[in-house]
Amino acid sequence: MHPLPRGLVELYGLLAVLFVLVPEWMADGALSSLKPGGVGSALPPTATAWQKVPELRLASMNLRELRELARALRLWGYAGLNRDQLTRRMLRKIRSKRGKAL
Structure with a gap:
């Protein structure tokens, strides 16, 4: 079997970054703003x-x-x-x- 062309491998790497890592970084940033103890936390206090x-x-x-x-x-x-x-x-x-x- 022939190896994939270098350009195709780089394209797959770019797509992996765009579809996997970027949304994960965005979710991590959103969740870090909801951590308890932060100033102005959006989570309600425990009843x-x-x-x-x-x-x-x-x-x-x-x-x-x-x-x-x-x-x-x-x-x-x-x-x-x-x-x-x-x-x-x-x-x-x-x-x-x-x-x-x-």
């Missing part, structure tokens, strides 16, 4: 409901954070649970603690 309602707080956590919280709540056997099981057990534990506090 107080996310901090007060346990279901919303647990839904926003990743699995590592859920397991760290389970350890702090002293749940037995939390390491073998999947996300849904862990969330259900933690909600029961949190609700039982609230009931005792009232």
Whole structure:
């Protein structure tokens, strides 16, 4: 098989830059302006409901954070649970603690 002509290879390289790299640079610039903590961020602040309602707080956590919280709540056997099981057990534990506090 014959190699491609040099001009065609350069054309493909130019097209790759135009169709792949340039839009990626533009997207990166747009996303960097939305980072939290920036002055005049377009993202809304987190609502107080996310901090007060346990279901919303647990839904926003990743699995590592859920397991760290389970350890702090002293749940037995939390390491073998999947996300849904862990969330259900933690909600029961949190609700039982609230009931005792009232």
